[in-house]
Amino acid sequence: MRRRAPTLEDVAREAGVSRATVSRVVNGIRNVDPEIREVVRRAVERTGYAPNRAARSLVTRRAETVALVVSGAGDTSDAGQNAFAARVFTDPFFGRVVGGVVGFLRPRSMHPVLMFAESAETREEVLTYLRQGRADGALVVSTHADDPLPALLADARLPAVLFARPARPVPLSYVDLAHRDGARLAAEHLLARGCRRLATVSGPLDVPASQERLAGFRDTLARHGHAYVPFAEGGFTLDSGIAAMSDLLDRHPDTDGVFAANDLMAQGACQVLRERGRRVPEDVAVVGFDDSGAALACRPRLTTVRQPVEEMAAEMARLLDEHIHGARTEATSVVFEPVLVVRESA
């Protein structure tokens, strides 16, 4: 059996001072005689003292924890929930989000609690979790446009920051990417390498990011005289990329350049093109979006629009931190600039 963990009281006795003094030392508050501080330090060392967080949280009203919520729409069954979790974490995009968030949190010795919210029930769980004070705020990554969670969070006045602008306006801070600029980069690159019959595989069109990427691609081409740009809607998954590219190729067999709204779909597109006897990039050039792991796993390696996901995620965490500590009260947005990464596919 593990014996009772040492408390402030124990350390105080050991050091021959009061609880209050030990507390001051532990929390690095000035007004403490350097000599006494040392004595206390040693006592802490000897006893192996670690402050009980529940007790501290009870008085400070702070958990020093944030929730990292991956949120969808709809009202999925439990089995669906597990599938959701698995699928989400299979997408290299989320790995980068986690990396960025952890990068910011760790130096502050905070750690994210992972939550999935795909049903009314699980959304309620997230709200309750925050209301119970188990986490001080939420970082939300939505996978669907009609995700109700952001609005719920805002209504409950719970601190939260979103990854990407929500489809419907909500008074919450968010970080985002200049998607139009990214799409423009892709278009210009394809034009510059001589492609003339361009097409695009878009993301789900109810998501603002997908709309922006599509609009940006079309606008740029329009400015170069391409009035009509064939496109097929995908769902940001490998399979949907395969389906969309097949469709596109059926309708426009002479396509010589493709812009896919993410790398996973670009990878799917490359597979279809090869199966249909096209060489990439010689016959058809392909540009992806994100610069995720898929861009490197793909053969040929993808030329893609890099989204600085880690930085964006870190910024999201920073904003939440400000909201939690009252350093920021108004909702704000931080928009990052994309960069074109040229590899072999275009």
Added chain:
Amino acid sequence: MRRRAPTLEDVAREAGVSRATVSRVVNGIRNVDPEIREVVRRAVERTGYAPNRAARSLVTRRAETVALVVSGAGDTSDAGQNAFAARVFTDPFFGRVVGGVVGFLRPRSMHPVLMFAESAETREEVLTYLRQGRADGALVVSTHADDPLPALLADARLPAVLFARPARPVPLSYVDLAHRDGARLAAEHLLARGCRRLATVSGPLDVPASQERLAGFRDTLARHGHAYVPFAEGGFTLDSGIAAMSDLLDRHPDTDGVFAANDLMAQGACQVLRERGRRVPEDVAVVGFDDSGAALACRPRLTTVRQPVEEMAAEMARLLDEHIHGARTEATSVVFEPVLVVRESA
């Protein structure tokens, strides 16, 4: 400004009963008059009461939270840490672990705290976190054989369960796979389809799982008269699979069947084979291991040894739960059986 959250006291006043009674209702303890229970329920509803978890934890001495630790060896810099996090979450394997863990935890309204431990400092953080009672136990997934964390956890008598048997014996429970059986399945399948010049890309050989897979493959082939099996050591990454397969092909250009110790490396192997003019599976058959997302992303789709990672992860969580609640005191191990999934690559 958000106003003070309602407390038990508030609900009690509202319902005209004592705090204790409200507490009983909230915690679903029997001895409560059904009538009163209803009154209290309504009061809870009206006030929007949510029990303060810090206060509860303080008295129950339980956080109802577990740490999900991804743990490596060595003593990496901060930058290295971030890269570590990103790489880990890019591996489809970990997505499945998270899915399985969350699947078990969620119905019990527990949520995992994500932690990375790749340096002495971060390992200490994990220990402190648990000692502070912020989490009741740890689920640890090691990426290296010489990971010191399991031993530290065991020494501190902190509840923990491992994914996979540790390289050096440690008195902690773990879940694992019958790796030898899996490798046997792969070998038999390759032999059955007529391959005669077999080779294998192993995982890092300091990891027990890699050793077992290699040994199982060799043993089975030996039993069929293949005294010598060329192999190259990989690191479970796509790149390492590419390097290993290139090496193998240089040394044994006539290879007609390959067993890779995970899907990512099998995917890399397929890429190399195609680039070197071999058709898969006609010229060279390839069998992977894991049945992760990579198996489906690969062209041709991989025939692979399925590891029931989600179930294993759920079992890991279940074991930890038992340890935490004292339902189990001795370390135990649960070993799962692999299954061959036949697709196009072999």
Added chain:
DNA sequence: GTGAAAGCGCTAACAT
């Protein structure tokens, strides 16, 4: 600069 003491909101033992 240091200590005494009052809670933070909850559970659980005990009393009724």
Added chain:
DNA sequence: ATGTTAGCGCTTTCAC
């Protein structure tokens, strides 16, 4: 069956 009460371990006035 319900209420009273004593803490859980910590931070934080407020005296000294």
